[in-house]
Amino acid sequence: MSYKTFAAIDVGSYELAMKIYEISTKNGIKEIDHIRHRIELGTDSYFTGKIERARVDELCRMLNEFTAIMKSYKVDGYKAYGTSAIRESQNRLILLDQIETRTGVKIEVLSNSEQRFLDYKSVASRVKDFQSIIEKSTAFIDIGGGSVQISLFDEDSLVTSQNIRPGVLRMREELARVSYRSYQLEDMVEEMVYDSLESFREMYIGDKKIQNIILVDDYVSLVVQRNYLEMIKKGQVSTESFLNFVDSLKKKKTREIAMSLGLAQENISLLYFSALMLKCMIKVLGAEMLWAPGVSLCDGIAYEYAEQNKLLSSGTDGMPHDFEQDILDCARDINRRYHSIEYRTREREMIALTIFDSMKKKHSLSKRDRLLLQLAAILSECGRYISFANIGDSSYNIIIATEIIGLSHVEREILANIVKYATEKFDYYKILDSTASLDRESYLKIAKLTAIIRLSEGLDLSHRGKCSKLKIVNEEDELLLIVETNADMTLEFGLFDRYATFFEEVYNIKPVIRQKKSNI
Known part of the structure; x- marks a missing residue:
């Protein structure tokens, strides 16, 4: 059977990730390896406009390791995309040239709309679940490090898509400059996003009720996928169950949360910010069901590669979603x-x-x-x-x-x-x-x-x-x-x-x- 081995690299605002895939028309897109490295590029670029030298050195070191892994898999092709941290860097062209010279990896920088579209493709490629959910009024929420994208679907059609700031990393860094007690955090998160969410609801939703939320993020999705909440089905929970989960986090210390969820302690702060933002969105939108399919930008990059190389098959779940x-x-x-x-x-x-x-x-x-x-x-x-x-x-x-x-x-x-x-x-x-x-x-x-x-x-x-x-x-x-x-x-x-x-x-x-x- 003929297949392609492909590597997708996401140079994100707080994480560097690479997934290796085997792609064929018969078996579709199959993930065979996933490597992640925590590196907060956005901490620099969001607030100083440049990524500091030590982080650039670390990024190049990891990309060289990724290159060695790609060689071991004998990949047929790769794509490396940078998102908001590199996009907002003032010396972006110099930075990209330096990275390519030192590692051989060519990074292309996505605009926000391109990035969100790839995230959206990664979910929509799961044809059966996606199509059935967006038949009802649905909010597609993509929580990134720099901003949040909210797209509305109704009766299988995309109604609107809007970008709202800040994202989880930008919010955490902004609040790091504020003196507050832990019990005040939820109120401050709500105050930072509520006005934008309320304006969005009044302009695009009105009295209509949103029934479902589709979530793409790097932390809450992981918790949902690992069955730490009571499931409706794989990856789907009631919003009531999720809100109870968020409230339970308030009573625990960082180390306790990390151990109970099987996450690295350094990831808990962004998990908590993501969960609090999502809680606020659920309150404003009034949704009843949350679906976290557990996909990432890398999955969207792989889908795009398969699409461009005509390796997609309609399979058993129906025709691919019409993105155009x-x-x-x-x-x-x-x-x-x-x-x-x-x-x-x-x-x-x-x-x-x-x-x-x-x-x-x-x-x-x-x-x-x-x-x-x-x-x-x-x-x-x-x-x-x-x-x-x-x-x-x-x-x-x-x-x-x-x-x-x-x-x-x-x-x-x-x-x-x-x-x-x-x-x-x-x-x-x-x-x-x-x-x-x-x-x-x-x-x-x-x-x-x-x-x-x-x-x-x-x-x-x-x-x-x-x-x-x-x-x-x-x-x-x-x-x-x-x-x-x-x-x-x-x-x-x-x-x-x-x-x-x-x-x-x-x-x-x-x-x-x-x-x-x-x-x-």
Whole structure:
């Protein structure tokens, strides 16, 4: 049987972890080793902006050991990702270059949305349990060292995803600067997170009841997985049982907790902070069931590798979860938040995708680029909420300021620029490069997708569904857009050149609109 051996490395804010996997289409993703090393990189970067030399030396020493372990397993590939501790380091590029020079390990830094999406994938890959749980209103809570991500699901759809600070390590370090007694800790934790949680509840939940919580973290999940609480089923406990467990921790000393739970004593402080934060979230959200599947970022990295190398099988639990649909759901939630009219963007979305699909041989764009185009069509009018006169700039600012789970920062910047230039004068590379961190490839992608969005707008000026039946024919130097409708298209014919000129410049193809009268 053919399989791949893969190593996933998570350079986290308070721990360095590596998992070794065997991955095959027949047996799926099988973990065969797990190595963890406690190193609090975030203690430095969160508060001084740099990781001190002694910790860098320790990190490099451990990465060299990881490299030796990978060689012993003869891994076919590896991925090493850094999260918020490295992301927030002021000298990140220097640090990454130094680590690669000393260890040979190339660390890629994830944006927050990319990191949370991989955590989310690690849970969603457990298709049967995940799908059954999110059919009911569910909060997906991902507690990290720097921040917490809360994503809401309802009827199998992602409703919203928001990032809240602080995370457990950042909170512990902030409170280390405060003089308090142990009995005051729970109240202070609640005071630090309650306002954000209450605002989140009012904005996105209202009177609706959250029934389930899915938890991803490094400590509470471990306790739940080890059956220290009364189980509903493996990894699932009632929130009442969990709250009783948290209250029991108050009566014990650190050493006693560590011995009773089989954890290292140095991990107890972060366990307690994580548990107190989760208790506060349960009180605000009112959930009844807690599921801690016991997955980590490494599992998400392995899933991504298997996905990219076509090693995933639907297996016996059903088809893999549709992650792309979750990204689209997030965009539609942004639209609702800014009161965009859905039928207007739906028509433009359909036209843009039809044009894209008809030109596969001419635009050299990828499936991922198709998703960016679809997102641009959906979000093309969100800026109207701020300004009718400056829709492009307003939409750009909304998208740049809004985290879209599953998109990297660069992808979000590309998306924001496509939406901006759909209505604004296009800035050519020299100007665009001076205002954004985009390379030549990204610039060309923006130009090509903007041209399609503009052409879509030219066919949908009145937003009255005139182009619901659209056929596209590619000729040598023309793109025939044949619209079957009996509606009056005088406006579209009269102003079409204004929207087609940029398309012709980018693709060297002249778009031509034709109307075909229906026999009905």
